[in-house]
Amino acid sequence: MSVTVRVPAKINLHLGVGAPREDGFHPLMTVFHAIDLVDEVTVSDAGEWSVTLTGHGVDVSDVPADDTNLAVRAGVLLTAHHEIGRSARIEIRKGIPVAGGMAGGSADAAATLVALDRLWGLASGDAALFGIAGDLGSDVPFGLVGRNALGTGRGEQVEQLPGVEVTRWWVVVPDPGQGLSTPSVYRRHDELRPDAPATPPAPHRLVAFLGDPAETLAPLLHNDLQAAALDLRPGLADLLAAGEAAGALRGLVSGSGPTCVFLCADEAGAHRVADDLRSRQPLALVASGPVPGALGR
Numbered sequence: 110m111s112v113t114v115r116v117p118a119k120i121n122l123h124l125g126v127g128a129p130r131e132d133g134f135h136p137l138m139t140v141f142h143a144i145d146l147v148d149e150v151t152v153s154d155a156g157e158w159s160v161t162l163t164g165h166g167v168d169v170s171d172v173p174a175d176d177t178n179l180a181v182r183a184g185v186l187l188t189a190h191h192e193i194g195r196s197a198r199i200e201i202r203k204g205i206p207v208a209g210g211m212a213g214g215s216a217d218a219a220a221t222l223v224a225l226d227r228l229w230g231l232a233s234g235d236a237a238l239f240g241i242a243g244d245l246g247s248d249v250p251f252g253l254v255g256r257n258a259l260g261t262g263r264g265e266q267v268e269q270l271p272g273v274e275v276t277r278w279w280v281v282v283p284d285p286g287q288g289l290s291t292p293s294v295y296r297r298h299d300e301l302r303p304d305a306p307a308t309p310p311a312p313h314r315l316v317a318f319l320g321d322p323a324e325t326l327a328p329l330l331h332n333d334l335q336a337a338a339l340d341l342r343p344g345l346a347d348l349l350a351a352g353e354a355a356g357a358l359r360g361l362v363s364g365s366g367p368t369c370v371f372l373c374a375d376e377a378g379a380h381r382v383a384d385d386l387r388s389r390q391p392l393a394l395v396a397s398g399p400v401p402g403a404l405g406r
């Protein structure tokens with residue numbers, strides 16, 4: 110018997126970053142948005158933990174296929190929580206670009222929690238699932254809920270923003286190079302913004318206008334980490350300008366980067382921007398959101 114769970118990529122419509130906390134993490138005030146670039150995670154009973162990866166339009170060669178994979182760690186934490194001595198084979202079909210600021214590894218961990226919970230009939234409940242997800246990584250709880258959500262704490266406290274189902278069209282351009290290390294982007298941000306507040310301000314306007322037309326939303330998109338990502342990877346500025354010149358309403362670095370996302374007015378516009386950007390980048394994907402997370406609610 111096996112169980113398959115689909116889980117989407119995230120982008121941040123707003124990412125406010127405060128001064129580092131005592132534990133080294135940064136307080137965040139973020140609006141997560143799930144888009145339909147998805148990974149599919151299939152779990153089945155096995156005598157020991159294993160993980161296999163296949164890429165669907167994305168390169169998976171840099172993803173660890175051993176016990177350090179966050180999906181395996183999710184399974185191990187779930188069995189520890191329930192004090193059961195079980196293990197599973199985890200198969201991941203990846204459609205989310207890797208190492209790009211789209212939380213693909215976190216998404217797989219979220220999907221693994223939900224899939225194993227169903228496979229073994231654990232009925233863990235939300236409190237346990239969200240607790241384990243938060244322990245695994247800052248973006249894992251959002252992988253459970255998807256759609257639109259406000260993220261606080263270090264990103265792991267998620268509160269769904271209900272009732273905002275307007276479809277948004279995006280062009281997603283993963284970086285063809287080496288990726289950017291998330292800790293190094295946060296460190297550069299600390300250097301560039303020594304005055305960052307202890308608590309980043311809430312994005313009231315964005316939340317209020319979330320259901321408005323894309324033209325209204327575009328100027329409200331914001332990412333505090335963008336300056337640091339551009340500083341470490343100056344070529345991203347040209348890419349953002351090229352997307353906007355091709356007709357995107359707004360280009361933005363996704364999370365800590367280096368993937369860039371472009372909000373477009375409609376589907377046809379998104380395809381035009383993607384076609385244009387493919388002349389300079391190997392991959393430009395058209396995606397839309399919001400879509401549900403691993404829990405499928």
Ligand code: C5P
Pocket residue numbers: 133134135136137245246247248262263264291292295
């Ligand atoms: O929580 P996660 O494992 O995704 O975080 C990866 C790294 O990103 C952390 O080790 C930390 O350097 C940085 N980070 C941070 N503040 C956050 C989230 C992540 O400094 N709120």
